[in-house]
Amino acid sequence: xxxxxxxxxxxxxxxxxxxxxxxxxxxxxxxxxxxxxxxxxxxxxxxxxxxxxxxxxxxxxxxxxxxxxxxxxxxxxxxxxxxxxxxxxxxxxxxxxxxxxxxxxxxxxxxxxxxxxxxxxxxxxxxxxxxxxxxxxxxxxxxxxxxxxxxxxxxxxxxxxxxxxxxxxxxxxxxxxxxxxxxxxxxxxxxxxxxxxxxxxxxxxxxxxxxxxxxxxxxxxxxxxxxxxxxxxxxxxxxxxxxxxxxxxxxxxxxxxxxxxxxxxxxxxxxxxxxxxxxxxxxxxxxxxxxxxxxxxxxxxxxxxxxxxxxxxxxxxxxxxxxxxxxxxxxxxxxxxxxxxxxxxxxxxxxxxxxxxxxxxxxxxxxxxxxxxxxxxxxxxxxxxxxxxxxxxxxxxxxxxxxxxxxxxxxxxxxxxxxxxxxxxxxxxxxxxxxxxxxxxxxxxx
Numbered sequence: 001x002x003x004x005x006x007x008x009x010x011x012x013x014x015x016x017x018x019x020x021x022x023x024x025x026x027x028x029x030x031x032x033x034x035x036x037x038x039x040x041x042x043x044x045x046x047x048x049x050x051x052x053x054x055x056x057x058x059x060x061x062x063x064x065x066x067x068x069x070x071x072x073x074x075x076x077x078x079x080x081x082x083x084x085x086x087x088x089x090x091x092x093x094x095x096x097x098x099x100x101x102x103x104x105x106x107x108x109x110x111x112x113x114x115x116x117x118x119x120x121x122x123x124x125x126x127x128x129x130x131x132x133x134x135x136x137x138x139x140x141x142x143x144x145x146x147x148x149x150x151x152x153x154x155x156x157x158x159x160x161x162x163x164x165x166x167x168x169x170x171x172x173x174x175x176x177x178x179x180x181x182x183x184x185x186x187x188x189x190x191x192x193x194x195x196x197x198x199x200x201x202x203x204x205x206x207x208x209x210x211x212x213x214x215x216x217x218x219x220x221x222x223x224x225x226x227x228x229x230x231x232x233x234x235x236x237x238x239x240x241x242x243x244x245x246x247x248x249x250x251x252x253x254x255x256x257x258x259x260x261x262x263x264x265x266x267x268x269x270x271x272x273x274x275x276x277x278x279x280x281x282x283x284x285x286x287x288x289x290x291x292x293x294x295x296x297x298x299x300x301x302x303x304x305x306x307x308x309x310x311x312x313x314x315x316x317x318x319x320x321x322x323x324x325x326x327x328x329x330x331x332x333x334x335x336x337x338x339x340x341x342x343x344x345x346x347x348x349x350x351x352x353x354x355x356x357x358x359x360x361x362x363x364x365x366x367x368x369x370x371x372x373x374x375x376x377x378x379x380x381x382x383x384x385x386x387x388x389x390x391x392x393x394x395x396x397x398x399x400x401x402x403x404x405x406x407x408x409x410x411x412x413x414x415x416x417x418x419x420x421x422x423x424x425x426x427x428x429x430x431x432x433x434x435x436x437x438x439x440x441x442x443x444x445x446x
Contacts, residue, residue: 219362238255247324
């Protein structure tokens with residue numbers, strides 16, 4: 001597959017009135033510089049990428065560009081730049097309207113000829129990479145037309161500015177602006193009032209510890225497909241023996257993947273501790289005050305269920321699911337508030353603590369990190385009447401061993417795909433574990 005870049009330009013916000021409403025830029029008040037919050041600072045200091053695929057007809061690039069300019073007027077931080085406040089020395093977002101990168105490209109193959117796609121280094125050609133001459137831009141977008149008329153929309157965004165839910169909300173707003181609709185919900189940019197420390201502060205939980213694993217081997221991203229029948233089998237196993245409450249689909253699936261990855265790494269009889277790092281969205285947990293779903297920054301912390309590798313693989317699936325459920329439940333409003341109090345206490349500076357998310361990390365073994373987009377509003381992504389429907393979303397290639405991204409399957413039948421990053425020499429063992437463990441259900445296909 002050959003990708004040819006046809007144009008690349010910086011698109012700046014356009015502040016005008018459309019659909020009877022002015023841009024929400026006023027919600028930034030008068031600030032030209034927005035300091036990063038504790039949740040922004042604790043996340044990984046890298047660009048994150050995802051790729052959306054649409055069937056034809058695709059909207060013209062001129063409409064996409066015009067919609068982008070309007071969406072950036074609503075989400076002004078994505079047209080800004082990272083900077084440092086001269087007075088306080090704090091990092092933040094400079095709201096200078098410098099623009100986002102908009103790239104048009106063409107592929108010389110039909111999309112179906114390369115589907116289903118598994119992330120490889122070649123995948124990165126479908127989105128800007130956030131390096132080189134455009135390294136200071138915070139949002140980079142690539143519009144790739146395939147020979148069949150299908151469209152790939154690659155999004156690259158700086159993680160310090162916003163998390164996955166924030167980026168996906170922007171994509172929904174971009175579609176609304178492109179088709180002339182009012183951006184709804186109105187984005188919430190306030191990075192101060194939701195995260196005020198308590199008086200007096202109460203640090204009730206120990207902050208998470210970082211992982212220092214490294215690796216120099218080849219990382220392969222394997223797409224593990226779980227049909228509805230396979231998911232039903234996992235949920236049945238997790239509920240065997242009776243539970244006080246049913247576990248979620250994600251908890252059952254992740255419990256299974258954690259066990260299979262640990263076995264594939266051949267540490268299943270070891271006393272080494274293994275942690276599952278699972279992202280928990282504060283928009284769903286924080287109560288006093290609530291953080292709106294339309295909040296545009298980072299609002300994620302991590303649950304860290306832990307077991308020795310030997311104990312983990314010996315557990316019944318319901319025991320692993322219960323371990324995960326208990327730890328995720330623990331990341332509640334009090335946990336988030338305790339983190340805010342800790343981050344504001346001066347301990348970070350005094351003890352010279354660093355974020356647990358390390359951008360130089362290439363291996364998480366013996367741990368596993370999971371990100372899920374199962375509840376993301378993909379059905380709301382719409383770039384205009386007559387344009388094709390979004391039918392598939394996938395993460396890009398990220399060579400970090402132990403990273404798992406869970407997404408709705410491109411089959412669009414209720415099945416799930418898990419993109420599992422492993423060292424190449426463990427992939428076959430991982431497949432074998434998954435296949436034989438679910439063979440009784442008659443639906444194991446990886």
